[in-house]
Amino acid sequence: MLPYPLLSASLVIMWLALNGFSLGHLILGCVVAVFASWGMASLRPAKPRMPKWYLLPKLVGIVLYDIVRSNIAVAAILVAGRGRRFRSGFVTIPLDLQNPTALAVLAVVVTSTPGTAWLEYNSLSRTVLIHVLDLVDEAEWQALIKGRYEALLMEIFE
Amino acid sequence: MSQTILSWSMTFAQICLVIAMALAALRMSRGPRAQDRVLALDTLYVNSMLLLMVFGIRTGKVIYFEASLVIGMLGFVATVALAKFLMRGEVIE
Amino acid sequence: MSTIEHAGDLPAWAALAVSFFLVIGASLALIGTIGFVRLPTFYERIHAPTLGTSWGTGGIVMASMIFFTVLSTRPVVHEILIGIFVTVTTPVTLMLLARAALHRDRAEGNPGVPREAPAQAEEGEGEAVTAE
Structure with missing residues (x-):
């Protein structure tokens, strides 16, 4: 019923x-x-399993903090306008995460943070293409996504 | 005193959001491509939703919040439909 | 400037907090839209409206929640629903639009767009991906 x-x-x-x-x-x-x-x-959606759901508040806290920080950063870039030159670009990030729900959460986190946008996930090569507004160093972004979000998501979902 | 500040900040917020809507409309008319116009429409929806919420605070009427909730939902569905159309409709596969 | 009649017995700290969040939210929405008009390419422009949908919406929702909770005129269900709704739906629309733009740019062969199934040269993982 x-x-x-x-x-x-x-x-x-x-x-x-x-x-x-x-x-x-x-x-x-x-x-x-x-x-x-x-x-x-x-x-018939796949029922999401979260063995360690009690870690979710930690994720929410990290994401809220990052959103506040990147709001300030992006607003500064947009206000400074032509004075300060920034370089935007695409970054390809290899992911170890495979759970569809976890990937969806990661996509929402990356896209709702100003300054980064999730473009597409390639399930064959298990890489994701993101676009970064203020790209200084590619390796830094790869380390950030993998270390800050992916590790925690893998702990929650797997 | 605090009442005056409140009233001025509401006027400021309304002016900001109206300018933002006008800028989104400008981008929508300027293009240059279809995806820019769809994104501009989405921005226009979000800004009008925020403007209605400020109206709701100013007048204290629930109807404005219901209207902004409906605008948010319609905007989401419209943008998703347009994005699907851009992916499948116009480009010959 | 007329005062707001139904906010007569709002304490000063609440009025200041509501004003603060209103100004922050509306300014962020405006800055985001200004960036949206000024940035040169589509993939840069897609970042600008997230300012309005993350803390732009957050600020105004927060202002409204403080206002109606302190006055206790009505429950603040609508604000919470709007907040959740905007947080969940914006990434979906942006992702779909970005994928549509990528698809169109690739189909037309525009420069400056990464190819489909990007090669993993620097990683050295020998997983061969054939691009159509």
Whole structure:
């Protein structure tokens, strides 16, 4: 009946929070949640496994800190404009990470940090192509992505 | 005093976001390629969403936040559809 | 400049915090869009709007949350939903657009774009990848 209990529960809570609590909305929200979880089940997504989910807050903390830092850096570059010359470029990074969920998380992290954008993942050669706005040293970026995010993600997901 | 600062900062935020929307519209009209225009449309959506949230704080009405949530969702779907079209529609494979 | 009627009993520290986050958020969104107009190539331009969608949105969401929590006029569900939604969806749109741009540039043979399945010369991993 309920293939994704967590999803259904959060849908009901969201429905009630948006519409205000009443018996009618509770019933309507439950109906919506049940049908949505059936729809989700028919898509058959791979269930993500996170053996070490308690490390997630550490990842979130690191990412928030990096986003603040790179916001300041990118804003400085854009404000300085033509005065300061910067060089942007593509970097290819070999990855050891194979879990699809972990790769998706890594893609979201890299793209939502200003200054780096995830372009494409090549599953044959297991490399990812990213574009960096202020590229000083390629090896530095490879070490940053691998050491700062990939190691932690591998620990969480594998 | 703090009320005046609050009111001025809201006006400042509104002016900033309107200029940002105008700049995004400028990039959308200037191009030069289709992907620039789609990215400009996405930026326009995000800025208008933020502008509606500032309106919501100013008036205290929930309807503005609902509107900005809807704009965010529509913008996401529109941009994804356009990006898929750019990948599959125009380039002959 | 008219004062905001429904914010009459907002304490001074909250008003200052709300103003601070509003100004930060809106300025970041504006700086991002200015960069979006000024940067020369598409792949550089794709970095600029993330300023507005990361801390631009974050600042305004934070301002709104402080404002309505301190006044306790209504629960702040919408702001949290908008924040989560923007954080999750922006990388998806940017990635799709970047891949579309790469695909178009490769199909037209534009210079300055890395080829498909980049060769791993410096790594020396003998995994042969045949590019069509």
